[in-house]
Amino acid sequence: NAGVTQTPKFQVLKTGQSMTLQxxxxxxxxxxxxxxxxxxxxxxxxxxxxxxxxxxQGEVPNGYNVSRSTTEDFPLRLLSAAPSQTSVYFCASxxxxxxHTDTQYFGPGTxxxxx
Amino acid sequence: xxxxxxxxxxxxVQEGDSAVIKCTYSDSASNxxxxxxxxxxxxxxxxxxxxxxxxxxxxxxxxxxxxxTAKHFSxxxxxxxxxxxxxxxxxxxxxxxxxxxxxxxxxxxxxNP
Numbered sequence: 431n432a433g434v435t436q437t438p439k440f441q442v443l444k445t446g447q448s449m450t451l452q453x454x455x456x457x458x459x460x461x462x463x464x465x466x467x468x469x470x471x472x473x474x475x476x477x478x479x480x481x482x483x484x485x486x487q488g489e490v491p492n493g494y495n496v497s498r499s500t501t502e503d504f505p506l507r508l509l510s511a512a513p514s515q516t517s518v519y520f521c522a523s524x525x526x527x528x529x530h531t532d533t534q535y536f537g538p539g540t541x542x543x544x545x
Numbered sequence: 546x547x548x549x550x551x552x553x554x555x556x557x558v559q560e561g562d563s564a565v566i567k568c569t570y571s572d573s574a575s576n577x578x579x580x581x582x583x584x585x586x587x588x589x590x591x592x593x594x595x596x597x598x599x600x601x602x603x604x605x606x607x608x609x610x611x612x613x614t615a616k617h618f619s620x621x622x623x624x625x626x627x628x629x630x631x632x633x634x635x636x637x638x639x640x641x642x643x644x645x646x647x648x649x650x651x652x653x654x655x656x657n658p
Contacts, residue, residue: 461644472551472634472648473589480644488645489546520588524643534579534643536588 434537443511451506453521462504466517547572551649568635569617575637
């Protein structure tokens with residue numbers, strides 16, 4: 431049971447490039463979320479999903495797209511990277527009907543630098 | 546939307562002392578309040594949570610209290626140890642909607658041996 435996994439761990443992009451941050455979970459969780467963490471700002475919600483095929487915007491969605499074609503995967507796409515998107519990105523998942531728990535578990539994070 | 550304020554931003558204590566971190570929230574509909582610990586370079590990990598039908602919850606040296614009327618909740622760590630040094634985040638959401646937690650900005654706790 432790997433929990434929540436994210437790839438890559440580190441990434442450097444140039445302004446205007448696009449990329450996809452991968453997130454996967456093997457806990458059969460219904461809910462998945464993407465947060466960004468900036469110094470002194472805590473974690474801020476970018477997008478979330480309550481099940482396959484269902485996504486919605488969080489607090490800071492601009493410049494990011496998501497999709498949820500399977501329960502396990504929730505990729506985050508940066509359409510045209512900007513220096514303001516330099517951050518640490520965390521994926522999280524929660525809620526298993528079988529386990530009757532709603533604890534949110536975080537992945538190890540992706541540190542993104544946009545030059 | 547929900548707004549969570551967390552104080553203090555930094556806290557330094559001597560080993561064995563107690564540490565208290567306080568948070569306030571704005572949305573009276575929030576009823577789930579988790580606390581996360583994040584060590585340097587690591588992911589946030591849940592250490593304790595409380596739901597609005599209880600006022601206090603303890604787990605060994607950690608306790609959380611909730612005052613729903615005043616819309617604030619606090620984390621208490623007793624007998625602090627150097628390994629408690631980390632950044633602590635409070636958060637709030639509606640029960641069943643913890644996929645969209647609103648986080649405080651964090652408290653850097655340093656426990657001096």
